[in-house]
Amino acid sequence: MIRLAVRCGPAAADRVLAELLRLAPGGVEEDGGPGWVEYAIYGSPGELPELGTITAVSTGEPIEVTSEEIPDDWADRWRDFHEPIWIADRVLIRPSWESVEREAVVDVVIDPGQAFGTGAHPTTRMCVELLLELADAGEASGRLVDLGTGSGVLAIVAAKLGWSPVVAVDHEVAAVEAVAANAAANAVEVEPRRVNLREQAPPSARTVVANLTAPLLLEVSARLQGPPRALICSGLLEREVGEVVSAFERAGLRPVDRLAQGDWAAIGFRS
Numbered sequence: 001m002i003r004l005a006v007r008c009g010p011a012a013a014d015r016v017l018a019e020l021l022r023l024a025p026g027g028v029e030e031d032g033g034p035g036w037v038e039y040a041i042y043g044s045p046g047e048l049p050e051l052g053t054i055t056a057v058s059t060g061e062p063i064e065v066t067s068e069e070i071p072d073d074w075a076d077r078w079r080d081f082h083e084p085i086w087i088a089d090r091v092l093i094r095p096s097w098e099s100v101e102r103e104a105v106v107d108v109v110i111d112p113g114q115a116f117g118t119g120a121h122p123t124t125r126m127c128v129e130l131l132l133e134l135a136d137a138g139e140a141s142g143r144l145v146d147l148g149t150g151s152g153v154l155a156i157v158a159a160k161l162g163w164s165p166v167v168a169v170d171h172e173v174a175a176v177e178a179v180a181a182n183a184a185a186n187a188v189e190v191e192p193r194r195v196n197l198r199e200q201a202p203p204s205a206r207t208v209v210a211n212l213t214a215p216l217l218l219e220v221s222a223r224l225q226g227p228p229r230a231l232i233c234s235g236l237l238e239r240e241v242g243e244v245v246s247a248f249e250r251a252g253l254r255p256v257d258r259l260a261q262g263d264w265a266a267i268g269f270r271s
């Protein structure tokens, strides 16, 4: 097992993180101090990305890339950086080994295993915020699909907020397995479904949440079988918003809400 660490200044951090997440959907470890931030990913030598891809995202800022051989303890390392996350003071997403210090309206336990999604990523948090807005508008009912579900974190939050049935889609076997285990741990019903969104149409639903990259969102927009009543998407960068909005507009949706965190954006659409 190799630990590949990328250290940079805060100005380059969002771009480095975006690039690493694209290359390593299994998760990125984050550490930082005054004036620097370090992201690290783990993998066998053959799985890890070419270093050139990472250094290329720099715009003149020094980026330091180091790689070191580490013991094969991926699972334990997840624990080191999977911290409890509060969203909008209502939703708590935590690993099972962290206890609750104060009661959350929605308490979600997630053990991501090899799948992406501890709740910590800004795009996930923004999707949860937009789900909460729909719930507050009395729209948390009926069928919801979570496209690119990873650990199932958004599907489980949705099920706890009242949507039913909830279908959780991913192309990775690890994700499908993680969703089933996490849904059981949270005592909610979620139907995991293995679908490759590059090749197949997403299952239709009244509400769709899609935390994917911009290229995948464009593919999804072209394959929607009729516009959902509400669609939340994230995983795109600010500069990709225009293209993604136009694509969903062509699919019969209009943007009604927009959030941003760092370089990341999230958009809420209605039909």
Ligand code: SAH
Pocket: 025, 115, 116, 117, 118, 119, 121, 123, 124, 127, 147, 148, 149, 150, 151, 152, 153, 154, 169, 170, 171, 172, 175, 195, 196, 197, 198, 199, 211, 212, 216
């Ligand atoms: N919804 C989770 C995970 C988002 S990461 C969260 O917010 O934390 C994006 C997910 O999309 C990953 O789990 C990845 O496996 C999945 N994915 C990537 N390409 C896909 C494809 N072609 N078809 C289906 N799922 C895909």
